[in-house]
Amino acid sequence: MQNRKRIFRNYILPLLIIIPLIGIMVGCIYIPTWDHTLLVGTKEAQVHAILGPPDLAGVDNTADGYLVRTHQGFWVAPLCFAAAPAPGRTYAVRLIYDEHDRLISYESADDDISEPRAVGKLNQSGPKLKQLDTTPNRNWSPDLQFRL
Numbered sequence: 242m243q244n245r246k247r248i249f250r251n252y253i254l255p256l257l258i259i260i261p262l263i264g265i266m267v268g269c270i271y272i273p274t275w276d277h278t279l280l281v282g283t284k285e286a287q288v289h290a291i292l293g294p295p296d297l298a299g300v301d302n303t304a305d306g307y308l309v310r311t312h313q314g315f316w317v318a319p320l321c322f323a324a325a326p327a328p329g330r331t332y333a334v335r336l337i338y339d340e341h342d343r344l345i346s347y348e349s350a351d352d353d354i355s356e357p358r359a360v361g362k363l364n365q366s367g368p369k370l371k372q373l374d375t376t377p378n379r380n381w382s383p384d385l386q387f388r389l
Contacts, residue, residue, distance in 0.1 A: 286342070288336060288344060292307055297373065300369045304336060306334060306335050308332070310331050332359060
């Protein structure tokens with residue numbers, strides 16, 4: 242027990258003090274964001290419950306699509322009382338379902354500039370997607386994962 246207190250006092254406590262101080266001196270602290278995971282085999286209704294209503298609809302009703310603007314995290318400048326999202330990308334993700342409405346596969350395309358260009362890249366192959374009337378503004382973590 243005495244050894245644990247000594248380790249905490251001599252190693253861990255100084256690190257807990259020094260690391261935030263270095264971040265303040267530099268002026269920026271990076272804060273990562275969390276993870277989202279969808280498993281293949283997930284029902285379409287569950288996907289919609291997790292991700293919300295789709296932004297894109299499959300022409301043949303076998304696929305849904307989502308437009309995702311990702312941010313790598315946030316830059317925090319404590320001395321300036323400011324925070325801003327780190328640069329991100331726009332992704333178009335096509336989720337393909339089987340006849341029992343289970344997720345069987347996904348495809349994605351990305352673009353630095355615009356959502357229409359990302360959708361155009363995605364529509365070059367596979368089930369075609371069309372834009373729905375309303376597109377919610379989605380800002381998700383880059384850790385959105387689909388597992389086969």
